[in-house]
Amino acid sequence: xxxxxxxxxxxDALLRVQDLVVEFPSAGGRxxxxxxxxxxxxxxxxxxxxxxxxGCGKSTTGWAVMQLRRPTSGSVVFEGxxxxxxxxxxxxxxxxxxxxxxxxxxxxxxxxxxxxxIVVEALRIWRRGNAAGQTEKVWEVLAAVGLDPDSVxxxxxxxxxxxxxxxxxxxxxxxxxxxxxxxxxxxSALDVSVQxxxxxxxxxxxxxxxxxxxxxxxxxxxxxNISDRVMVMYLGKVCEVGPAEAVYARPAHHYTSxxxxxxxxxxxxxxxxxxxxxxxxxxxxxxPPSGCRFRTxxxxxxxxxxxxxxxxxxxxxGHFTACHYPPIDPDVAAAxxxxxxxxx
Amino acid sequence: xxxxxxxxDPVSLTDDAAADDSAPGDTGPxxxxxxxxxxxxxxxxxxxxxxxxxxxxxxxxxxxxxxxxGSGKTMLARSIMGLxxxxxxxxxGQVLFRGLRxxxxxxxxxxxxxxxxxxxxxxxxxxxxxPVVRVGRQITEVLRAHRRMTRSAADDAAVxxxxxxRIPEPERRAREYPHQLSGGMRQRIGIxxxxxxxxxxxxxxxxxxxLDVTVQSQILDLLQQQQSExxxxxxxxxxxxxxxxxxxxxxxxxxxxxxxxxxxxxxVFRTPxxxxxxxxxxxxxxxDDPSHTRLAAIAGRPPALLDRPPGCRxxxxxxxxxxxxxxxxxxxxxxxxxxxxxxxxxxxxxxAEQAGPPGNAHDTVSGRVPMPSATT
Numbered sequence: 001x002x003x004x005x006x007x008x009x010x011x012d013a014l015l016r017v018q019d020l021v022v023e024f025p026s027a028g029g030r031x032x033x034x035x036x037x038x039x040x041x042x043x044x045x046x047x048x049x050x051x052x053x054x055g056c057g058k059s060t061t062g063w064a065v066m067q068l069r070r071p072t073s074g075s076v077v078f079e080g081x082x083x084x085x086x087x088x089x090x091x092x093x094x095x096x097x098x099x100x101x102x103x104x105x106x107x108x109x110x111x112x113x114x115x116x117x118i119v120v121e122a123l124r125i126w127r128r129g130n131a132a133g134q135t136e137k138v139w140e141v142l143a144a145v146g147l148d149p150d151s152v153x154x155x156x157x158x159x160x161x162x163x164x165x166x167x168x169x170x171x172x173x174x175x176x177x178x179x180x181x182x183x184x185x186x187x188s189a190l191d192v193s194v195q196x197x198x199x200x201x202x203x204x205x206x207x208x209x210x211x212x213x214x215x216x217x218x219x220x221x222x223x224x225n226i227s228d229r230v231m232v233m234y235l236g237k238v239c240e241v242g243p244a245e246a247v248y249a250r251p252a253h254h255y256t257s258x259x260x261x262x263x264x265x266x267x268x269x270x271x272x273x274x275x276x277x278x279x280x281x282x283x284x285x286x287x288p289p290s291g292c293r294f295r296t297x298x299x300x301x302x303x304x305x306x307x308x309x310x311x312x313x314x315x316x317x318g319h320f321t322a323c324h325y326p327p328i329d330p331d332v333a334a335a336x337x338x339x340x341x342x343x344x
Numbered sequence: 345x346x347x348x349x350x351x352x353d354p355v356s357l358t359d360d361a362a363a364d365d366s367a368p369g370d371t372g373p374x375x376x377x378x379x380x381x382x383x384x385x386x387x388x389x390x391x392x393x394x395x396x397x398x399x400x401x402x403x404x405x406x407x408x409x410x411x412x413x414g415s416g417k418t419m420l421a422r423s424i425m426g427l428x429x430x431x432x433x434x435x436x437g438q439v440l441f442r443g444l445r446x447x448x449x450x451x452x453x454x455x456x457x458x459x460x461x462x463x464x465x466x467x468x469x470x471x472x473x474x475p476v477v478r479v480g481r482q483i484t485e486v487l488r489a490h491r492r493m494t495r496s497a498a499d500d501a502a503v504x505x506x507x508x509x510r511i512p513e514p515e516r517r518a519r520e521y522p523h524q525l526s527g528g529m530r531q532r533i534g535i536x537x538x539x540x541x542x543x544x545x546x547x548x549x550x551x552x553x554x555l556d557v558t559v560q561s562q563i564l565d566l567l568q569q570q571q572s573e574x575x576x577x578x579x580x581x582x583x584x585x586x587x588x589x590x591x592x593x594x595x596x597x598x599x600x601x602x603x604x605x606x607x608x609x610x611x612v613f614r615t616p617x618x619x620x621x622x623x624x625x626x627x628x629x630x631x632d633d634p635s636h637t638r639l640a641a642i643a644g645r646p647p648a649l650l651d652r653p654p655g656c657r658x659x660x661x662x663x664x665x666x667x668x669x670x671x672x673x674x675x676x677x678x679x680x681x682x683x684x685x686x687x688x689x690x691x692x693x694x695x696a697e698q699a700g701p702p703g704n705a706h707d708t709v710s711g712r713v714p715m716p717s718a719t720t
Contacts, residue, residue, distance in 0.1 A: 053556040161645055191412040196627035196641035225629035244635040262561040264586025266628055268609045272590060275561050
């Protein structure tokens with residue numbers, strides 16, 4: 001997927017990530033190409049879902065935006081500030097506005113500290129208000145995430161279930177009134193009934209605290225439920241970006257089509273379609289395929305796909321794909337100039 | 345276990361699955377579980393992880409056991425297999441497999457049945473395979489122990505099995521170690537091992553939970569195909585209702601150690617009678633729904649093992665619970681649809697049932713039952 005390009009970026013974004021590259025050294029002097037030239041943006045108040053299978057680079061992307069893992073190259077602009085060039089104190093100054101929620105709610109809480117101390121810590125570090133004001137804020141966010149502050153603050157994480165721990169993590173992320181919250185697989189460790197509670201909670205918190213969310217997950221139905229826009233990734237590249245409804249109703253990338261047909265549907269009357277994927281192993285990010293990285297599993301791959309990397313181009317308003325031969329109406333495809341994405 | 349010499353087989357169960365139609369129990373169901381209880385002994389009493397579970401499974405059928413974490417589904421699967429440690433575990437009830445009381449068998453007797461008559465596919469193919477033994481050898485081990493095959497015959501059979509579970513280049517792959525294979529390929533090896541001796545019953549415990557969605561559908565298709573080709577019975581244990589829909593003939597929904605609803609898959613999915621099943625179905629986000637659709641979450645969480653409420657165990661979370669639900673435990677009773685049973689004093693769609701023939705009346709396009717009493 002395979003592709004690069006920045007045709008899909010907009011002007012007035014809160015977060016703008018351009019040509020993000022993250023590489024890790026590997027044994028034998030080789031390089032793992034975890035994220036290779038990914039660009040996306042998020043407007044204020046929007047929820048962007050990033051979806052893909054394990055190893056596609058979606059979590060690495062989230063970590064690189066936070067500068068928890070420094071990008072190899074590329075730019076991350078948040079509220080007009082270039083984060084990749086910030087160091088030390090300057091970077092710490094941005095962090096309160098940029099928070100993260102992690103996948104494993106239990107291990108992301110310190111087992112030896114009381115919940116109240118975990119949640120208040122950021123306020124103490126940033127000297128936000130006096131002690132009374134800090135306590136009031138902690139009480140407010142804990143109540144907002146659906147916990148009883150009086151009974152929660154003096155307990156430790158082992159006394160809580162996974163869903164409750166995730167509520168505490170959310171409270172911790174909200175206590176500094178962030179603008180942008182990056183959620184890295186926040187519900188994948190939870191049971192379905194609890195997953196629904198946390199998804200609803202995130203929607204409520206987004207409205208109440210005017211948040212902008214980047215929601216990273218592998219579950220397509222979960223991503224659709226919470227997102228305004230969705231970006232599909234494969235092996236470190238962007239496949240498709242667009243409004244959630246358009247991407248799911250009219251996928252413009254063969255990988256998205258395959259993912260959608262593989263979703264298990266809880267209805268015995270549902271007619272399952274065979275997943276249109278060439279069988280075989282996922283290529284290694286150490287030696288990714290040439291051209292389009294998806295071509296080795298793509299049912300529609302042609303010779304051009306191995307020679308030329310597809311650039312991101314628009315197929316309908318706000319809906320972009322990085323595919324030479326997108327699975328959409330040929331008339332629509334013909335109307336789109338092939339070079340549309342290359343101009344920038 | 346596989347290195348233990350197999351004694352002469354008194355019941356001659358081990359040979360060709362198609363043969364010996366006269367074996368005991370072939371007239372009844374393949375597997376019959378009656379009043380099974382499995383618990384952990386603790387200082388505060390026995391915590392019953394599986395509490396009075398009964399069901400039957402016929403040859404060639406697939407049963408989906410669905411439940412959230414802590415519902416007892418994995419303990420149930422392991423109790424049936426006899427895979428639980430003896431220490432600190434308390435067990436009662438009956439597990440009849442082709443007329444044999446599995447629950448009373450000694451480990452040495454079970455060993456003759458494991459692999460040949462019933463086998464298991466585990467959740468995590470990385471930890472269930474031996475990391476320092478080539479995968480081909482892990483398959484031939486079973487064949488050589490149970491089938492007394494020669495090394496070369498077993499090698500050939502292993503390659504054939506790997507081919508049947510659609511592993512590309514099986515000859516080369518057989519010489520690799522588990523860490524050289526992807527998660528999906530490892531799970532295919534796990535399935536090949538489980539199928540090696542042609543079991544009549546395959547228990548798959550969350551076989552795709554560790555896998556990506558595209559790989560998941562391939563593995564489930566493979567299990568289904570092998571199940572029908574070999575006319576095996578299969579128990580598919582999962583937390584994901586989407587995994588069993590369309591793949592299981594019958595569904596059993598577990599909650600707090602009990603089966604709270606069971607029946608033909610279509611009937612359970614289309615007209616759930618127990619509010620828990622209905623709530624579980626509604627809490628799943630659906631790709632067909634528009635973005636930002638409010639999910640029908642179930643408030644609260646399941647009861648702790650040692651602190652289960654009297655009466656219906658779902659009552660504290662149930663939107664339509666009444667006084668009776670909080671006092672008396674509902675039995676598993678049948679409705680109008682044959683084979684469909686549930687534990688509920690006030691089952692959903694009860695009014696419609698009295699008014700006319702059920703099933704069709706509820707068969708809405710979306711697959712959901714209109715549920716006036718229990719929505720909010």
